[in-house]
Each structure stands twice: as structure tokens, then as C-alpha cells.
Amino acid sequence: MKQLLVFVRKEFYHVFRDRRTLLILFGLPVTQILLFGYALTSEVKNAAISVVDQSKDPATQAITEKVRASTHFNLAYADQTVHQLETRFRRNEIKCALVFPEGFAEALTHTGKARVQILTDGSDPNTATILTNYLSAILTDYIGQQQAGIPYRIDVQTRMLYNPEMNGSMNFIPGVMALIFMIVCTTLTSVSIVREKETGTMEILLVSPFRPVLVLIAKAIPYLALSVINFLLILFLGVVVLDMPLRGNFFLLFGESALFIITCLSLGLMISTIASTQQTAMLISMMGMMLPTILFTGFLFPLENMPRPLQIISNAIPSRWYYLIVKSVMLKGLGFGYVWKETLILAGMATALLLISLKRFTVRLG
């Protein structure tokens, strides 16, 4: 027991004295979360807009005010004629424009119908569509508030469940969490064991009364602890900085994450029994895991759209199941009753991987 403790302490020394390991362990997750959360979202923020108000009545002013208040838009110009807009689009000064015709409020109150024109820069179709949606939402919102006294009308309403604001980070954070654990845990565990083989310290460890299997356990414990800290850090960043909701039970999420971390550590242990150099271990766990994880977790490319064979392959990727669990618990606020199947699959994978690595871990060299 005392031997195990000393071994675990030695592992912590290794981690804290190696800047590279620390960088992978804590730098990578933080940058990835912030990158995916802020930079790589489909959300459009601060798009330059010009409003051409030819009516100048309370209704158009109220709508303009709503546009100004929206974080998606930056009300940069107020132009007089539609003609001016063209120049602005050409100079790339604005991404879209809202044009109110004369007598907007009058038409709205008398006939219950008014026209408004939305102009967007179609050279970037994705952004254009998104901006149109934002503006439509603002208009619908305004009309909804004015409904009193206006004849009954049918309104088609689109609502994004669980994510009404189309907050992009909601989809990304669970995916990035899965990706990070998959890469960080696997890489660090496998590299740290293979390093002992490569530097020759494994020879001395083997020619000692210390049981070889305990080497695996002693290696896994520090990374489990550090990964749990990592999990808390990512969760904190997600909830506080990126406004992720945590609707479900925190302890359930914690437990599920611990299970997933153990699965990844077991995968790392297994890689360490295959690889004989740190480079190989690094290559297998970083390159070999990164692509399948990104492809088959489902947070970038919907699995439902994939051909059947790829869907079957995706079942073998642990991060896929963890992603489902995190989405269910964090975003939908579901309990264990809804994720037990995924939990069972992860537990099965962890057990299988552990058994394989224990069996493959030899008490001798070569």
C-alpha cells in the first residue's frame, strides 16, 4: 500500500515538473473549450446593419430599437434611400439592411398588414440566412406584442427546443468535453507508461517486489484525479463563461464523466501495452483517436446522416455515448433512468479495455 502511494506521488512529480504534460492536461482543454465556444460557432454576432426608415412612425422606431438592442446586430447606419444601401453592400460596410416603406404603421393598424424589406449580402449565404432568421424573429416578436385589437391571425412559429436562442456552444461543449477526455486521458496515460519502457526504468520496476499490475493502477490514479479536476474546470468554463445550462443533476453528470474518464484511461493503458516508444503511443492516441472522435461523436456531423457502415463503426467510439449522456443530463435535465443504457455501454467498454490491458501487460520485457 505504501509502495502504491509513493508511486502515485512520483507520478504527480512527473506531471507537475513537465511543462508539456501540464500544457496538454490543462492548456488544451481550456483553449479548445474557448475556441469551440466562441470562435467556431454558427452564431453571428455584431453584424453591421443599416435601417432605411421612410415612415418614421412609432412602429418602425420600436422595431429599430429592438434591432439596436440585439447582440446579433450592430446598428451602424441609418440611411435615407435604398440607393445608398447598394454602395454600402459593395464597400462591405453592412451585412444586411432593413427597409420600412412609407406609411408602415398606418398600413399595419388599418389593414393589419404591412410590408418590410430585408436585404442581405448573398455572397455569404449561410450568414445571410441566419441574419434573415434573426430579423424575422424580431419582427414576429414585435407583431406578437401588438396583437391586441388586431383580427385573429395564424402565425407559424419555429422554436428551437432546449436552445431557443440557437446558442451554438450548447452543441459544442458536450462534444468538446468528450473529445478532450478522449484525447487527453488516452494520450497522457499511454505516454507515461511507455516512457518508463523507453527510458529503461520499467526494467528496474520489474526487477523489484512491486507487482507489475500495480504499475498500471499507480499510473491510472493520478490521471483520474487530474482529469476530474479538468472536468470541473471545463464545466465551470462552460456554465459561467459560455452560458451553458446545467439542468440535470450535477452528481449524475460527475459520475458519468468519471466513468467516461476511466474508459479513456483504460484505452490509454491498452495503447501502452502495444506501443514501445513514446512517439508511437502519442501518434496512436492523438492522431488515431482524434479523427474518429471528431467524426463519430456526432457533435460536428450528425450520425443519422451517415451511411449505415459508418453508423455501426460509431457505436464502438466511447465518446459517442458520453456525448449523448452529457446532452441528456446537461441540456435536457434528464435523470439516470434515461441514460442507463449509455452508461451500461460505457461501463462494458471500460471493463473490456481494462481486462485486455491487464492480460497484455507482461511481467517480463518484450
Place this chain on the structure above:
Amino acid sequence: MIRVEQLSKTYGDVRAVREVSFAVERGELFGLIGPDGAGKTSLIRILTTLLRADSGTATVGGYDVVTDYRAIRNTVGYMPGRFSLYQDLSIEENLHFFATLFGTTVRENYAVIRPIYEQIEPFKKRRAGQLSGGMKQKLALCCALVHQPTVLFLDEPTTGVDVVSRKEFWDMLGLLKSQGMTILVSTPYMDEASLCDRIALIQEGKILSVDTPAAIPGQYRGILLAVRADEIYALLKDLRALPWLKSCYAFGESIHCTVGQPADAARLREALTGHSNLEVKEIPASIEDCFIQLMNP
């Protein structure tokens, strides 16, 4: 203490160890002498239970290296050929780690390592990666000794170490031997052979000879002559042209030739009259000469 019988080990096509047999007595300082790739490391790894031999048996301290490997791991000390400690841990931390791993403490066995540890103690807070080659070696030896092993295996402990540190290292081995420890050490340096009680000359996985360092030169066949002249290259060329020389090779600043009978020395002088400052001298064979002869029977 160590018994090796008909041990063989093959890696693919390479026969690293070929039917090796020898025995090391208790308290003996036994040297495995041979060039790189002779099979020394494989042999030591088999004895330290790190590798399994393909055939043959071996025991260490009465324990079989295959069936009783756990018992052997509890009692032997092993220092691998490469520096195999944690470079990012300090001297103190390395020593403490290995002491605990072997279920003991530094204090408990301080007497064993004290003569060696005292030399590196002033630097105990320094990380192992920043130590000089000689100090690394001393630290590795301390770590291998900290649990007071009955048998110590050292794989090329002095390779890549400066001359002064090499001498110090061998002095320490002598000290350990005087405390009754059995030591098996491998080295490619012939000059270290004379510091052992007995040596085994090993080449291409085969043991050529096992004897005391003093007795091995007695096995030399023929008469050894050291030949010198100003033009050493031309001299070697002329010597190689003489068909009746049994062997002829450059050795330091002179050329060693083996001849069959004492009269051949004069015959040699005659054949080389053209060389200036010619010097032909009969010398006793060194271990290296014996090794060369054994390698080229």
C-alpha cells in the same frame, strides 16, 4: 550463487545466447567480458528474470529464474546498461522511491550505501537529469543497493564514464565484495577484467573461456611478439605478407604477432631489416590478446 546451464536465447535469426554454462560462487566478483553485441545484456536480463530463455536453466540464489521469478526480484539488485532512473526526480527522491518500492527505507540500509551516497549527498536536491555521468552512475548504484541485495547485477556500469569515475566505481565494487555481496558485472573494457575474481570471455553469444584474470594469459598458445618501427603502416603490410606468422594485428602503438617458436623472433627481425628503428620484443599475453586469439581460432 548463480548457476547457468546450457542457456540459449534467439531473437528471430540472431542467436544472442548460445548454450552458455557457468557458475558464480557466493561473494565472488564475476566479470562478463565481451564486445558490444556479444550477448552480455541478454544473459543478464535472463538472470534478472526480465527475459525468458528459449532453452536451458538458470538459478539465482537457488531460485529458478522462470518459476521463482518473484523470489529473485525480491532479493537481487539490478543496474541496467542505460541510466534508468527518473531524470526529473532529485537524487533524494529517486533513492527514496526505490527504497520504498523494495519495502525498505533509506535509513534502514544506510550502512550499505553510505560509502557511495556520501559522494553524491551534497547534490541530493539536484535532479538526476542534471548530474554528470559519474554521479548518475553512483546514484544508480545506490538505488540498486538500497534494499541490501544478496546478488548484484551490473550491466556495463562503466560504459561512457570517465577514467577517474570508472576507477572509483570499481573501488566501490571491491568494497561491496568485501562485505560478502555476490556481483555479476559485464563490461566491454578488457582492462577492467583484471579487477574481477573470475571472468568469462563472451563473443557472439558463446562463452570462450572462464577463468581467473591471472590464469587466462596462461592459456595463450604460441609466443607473442610486440613489433615497432617508425613506419607502422608499412610494417603492418610487410608483416601481413609473411605466411608463417600465426596472427598479426595492431595493438596500441605496436603490432602484436604470434609465432610458434622462440627462434621465429630472429627470423622476423631478418625479414624486416628495411625498417628503421625496428624493435621486436617478446611480451606476456594480455587478456585482450587471449580474447583476440579465442575469437579467431
